[in-house]
Structures are given as C-alpha cells and as structure tokens.
Amino acid sequence: MAQESRVTKSLLNARVNLIFYFITLALSFFSRKIFLDCLGPDFVGLSGTLANILGFLSLAEMGVGAAVSYNLYKPLQRGDKSQIEELISVFGYLYRKIGTFVALGGIAISAFIPLIFKNTLFDYGLIYFAFFAILSSSLFSYFINYRQIILSADQRGYVVTAYIQGAAYIKILLQMAIAYYWKNYYLWIALEVVFGLVACIILNWKIAQTYPWLHANAKKGKEAFPRHKNIITYTKQIFVHKIKDFLLFQSDQILVFAFVSLKMVAYYGNYTLITSKLTQLFSTFLNSFWASVGNLVAEGNQKKIVSVFWEIHSIHYLIGGFVVFSSYHLIDPFITLWLGKEYILGQTILILLMINTFILLTRGAVDMFNGGHGQFADTWSAWAEGITNIGVTLICAPLWGIAGILAGKIISLFFFVVLWKPYYLFHYALHIPIWNYWGETLKYLVIFGGCFYLGHLIYLHIPIDDYSSIGNWFIKGAIIVPVFITMQFFAMYGLSKGTRDLAHRVMLKTNIHK
DSSP: OOOOOHHHHHHHHHHHHHHHHHHHHHHHHHHHHHHHHHTOHHHHHHHHHHHHHHHGGGGGGTTHHHHHHHHHHHHHHHTOHHHHHHHHHHHHHHHHHHHHHHHHHHHHHHTTHHHHTTTOSSOHHHHHHHHHHHHHHHHHHHHTOGGGHHHHHTTOHHHHHHHHHHHHHHHHHHHHHIIIIIOOHHHHHHHHHHHHHHHHHHHHHHHHHHOTTOOOOHHHHHHHGGGGTHHHHHHHHHHHHHHHHIIIIIOHHHHHHHHTOHHHHHHHHHHHHHHHHHHHHHHHHHGGGHHHHHHHHHHTOHHHHHHHHHHHHHHHHHHHHHHHHHHHHHHHHHHHHHTOGGGOOOHHHHHHHHHHHHHHHHTHHHHHHHHHTTOOOOHHHHHHHHHHHHHHHHHHHHHHTHHHHHHHHHHHHIIIIIIIHHHHHIIIIIOOOHHHHHHHHHHHHHHHHHHHHHHHHHHHHSOOOTTTOHHHHHHHHHHHHHHHHHHHHHHHHHHOHHHHHHHHHHHHTOOTTO
16 A cells, blocks of 8 residues: 655645635535525524434444554554455444444434423424434444545545535535425425435445455454454444533534434524634544544654643644634624524623633643543543533533533533543653643633633724624634734744744644654
8 A cells, every 4th residue: 555644644634624625615605594584493493402412322332443443543544455344344344233222222313202292393204214314324323434444544534524514515406496495394305305315325335445455344244243253343443422422512413402402502692603613623623633643642752742742732822812812702703694693692601611622722732642542441531521511511400401401511521631641641641740731721711811811802993893794704703813923923932842842843844753
C-alpha cells in the first residue's frame, strides 16, 4: 500500500470537510426555517426526540468501532493487508450481531410509544412510521456499511464525507420541497430511509474501488474472532464511556421533552444547531488528526508525541475561545432575525450553554491522545460522570428546566473531564507531572477571560444595532470577532510555546512527523 504522509491526508480531510461544511451550514439554517414554518415546531421536535430515543440503542455498538480503529493503526502503518482484512471481517461479524440486537431493541421500545407520547398532537400511525423509518436507516451501518471503518482509520474520512454528505444534500433539498409544497409528513420521513440506503450502496462501491484487495465479510470475521479477543477487552472499557457520552451529548432533546415540552425541543434545538455548526467547522478539521495521533503514538517517539500534544492543545483553546465569544454575542440577534424573537430562550440558558460548549471544545487534545494511547480503562470515571450528570439533572431540571439540564452536564464535565482526564493522560501515558498541564492551561484560561472581557466592552460600545437587520448583524460581527481573535492569538503566542510551535509549523509548512 502506498504510504502518504499523515499531514497530506489530514489536510485533504480538512479541505473536503471544510467545503462540505459550508454547504451543510447554508442548507441547515435554510431547511430548518422551512421545516419550522411549514411542518411546525412540534413535528421538528418529534423527529429530533425519536432520533435521540433510538440513539440510545446505538450504545449497543459498545465502542467496537473505536476498539477496531485502534487495532487498525499498526497494520495500516505496516501495510499488512491480510491483518487489515481480518480485523474488518471481525468488525463486520460483531456489527451484524449488534445490528440484530438494535433491531430487536427498537421493536421492544416501539411498544412503549403510546406511553412516551401520550399527550402528542400526532396520530400514532405517523409516530410509528417515523420511528421505524429512523430505525431502518440506522441499521444500514450495521449490516451494509461496516467496511467504512477502514477509511476513517486510514485517514480517508473525506471519502465518507463526500458520499454521505452528498446524498444528504439531495435528501434535504427534496424534503424542503415536500415541506413547502405538500406539507406531507410521510413523504418527508420516507426520504430518510431511501437516501440512507443509497448513500451506503455508493460508499461501498467506492471502498471496493479504493481497496480492491479488501474482501472482508462477517463469515470470515466469525472464524477470525477467537484470535482477536483483545478487541472485546477494549470494547468493554469503551462501552462504559459510550453510555456516559450518550447521557452527556445525545440525551438533551429527550430530557427537554421529559422535563419541559416537545415544542421546547425544537426551540432548544435552534441554539444547539448554531453551536454545533460552529463547533463542526473546526471539529471536522481537528478530527482529521485523530488517526494521525494514533499513528504518531504507534511510532513511539515520546518527545514528538508531547510536542504535538501542546500544539493541538493550543489549537483547541484558540478555537474554543473564538466559538464561545462569537456565539455569546451573536447567537440571540441571529435567532431573532432568522426565526423571530419568540424563539429566544434567555440569558441564563445562553451562559450555561456557552460554558458547556467551551469545555467540550477545549477537551479535544486530551481525548485525542488518550484515545491514541488506547487509554479506556478508567471505566469508573465514566460511571461516576454519568451518575453525577443524572443526579444533578434530576434535582435541577424539575426546578429550572433547560437550565437544570445544562447544569447537570457542566458539573459532571468539570469533575471528570476538566480535572480527571488530563491527569489520566499525563500520569499513565505521557508520564509527565500534571502541573505541566495545568501551568499551560491556566495561562489559556486567563488569556481567554481577559480577552473576553475586553472584547465584550468593545462590543457594547459599537454603535450598531445587530438586532435590526442581517446587514447590521454581519457588520458588527465582522468588527468584533476579528478583534477578539487577534487579541487571543497574540496573547497565547507570547505566553505559550505550543502556540508558537504551531504558528511556526503552519508558516513553514513542515510535516507533522518531522
């Protein structure tokens, strides 16, 4: 197999992801406006809630994908086609079993739909149709699309992006037409299944073209499975983290539905759509380095590993600062202009959402390097994080609604992501005193706080009403956001070696493994 540099693949991933990101961004906001206006916030809330309920079944995946990806890094580095094929066959065998469980679990959950949606505006025929359509679409990844794991592990995620997103764009355009002209819920839902299947078929065709030697299948995987029992060891460890991640990242709409209302699922979803799209702008770039980090760790050069960690850590704080500052100041006027002032949720929810977003963005380097080292054994922390989240949510959500749900997320993230995960990485993988991490990170936090305060003062004194028109909103954002970015970057450049190394690498266009 021809070996390409990690940076070449990573940059190609980043470029493709960036192109598709902007197309997705435009479609997401335009389509959501049409869906809310033509189908109503209750239907938008219903579809989001059903997707999240079925998302719980994705826990059955148990982290098999992450475990197999970790085991693929070295064979891919060596070009060991036989080992790669065997591992992907094992993956297909396990995914077939998981898919069967998900299908049976979905059927079991469907029996409780009348209880879950007992006060719904929609008839149960529509709800069941939507439920099984979304379930069917999710099953494709288990029975048809499992071979795409090689693309991610081999840093060819851009192939997945191109074909999956391409199909998604056509689907969204057709759904917009159906919503606008016919307002037909059933046709809108049916497209989810049709295009999910089409995307899988096209992607598998592309995989066959890219890896013509790859003849993985579940039957071979069943025979090879006894030789790869270590995958189950990693899977058991990752599974607990998957449960915790679901509670933290995918249960929001379920909790809002349970403690507030179905309509508020759509209202809250407007905010998370904006923050997720902003986050995605950079996550698609940064996530393209996951496989690079895995390969870097596989090489075993500790000095290089630590140096790259500080660079990636600084990127996450630069991006986290930008996203949170921009969102805090511009999200409310944007929603007012986009959908109307009745969709505004309030300052308390906005502040809590920004804290949550900042933690999630700045944790990336630690997660990336823990994953690259195969550090999943701290299952106790995942249980503790999940229990803390549930406990705080159950206490606070009945009192404060969405604010209480966010409080549960933030408190659990603080203790186990902000405090524990860096210690776990530095002590058990990098073998460096944790104070090195906190010395650098506290600099970033102080810089962010100072720049945020100064930027906020400047924002208040700009004599432009960003609530009055999209033009004024854009002008005010175009003034204040570059000011904040410039202040933050130069402050971090002056005080952080990781940021300086990153800047020099970008300017000199050096390779990540040189």
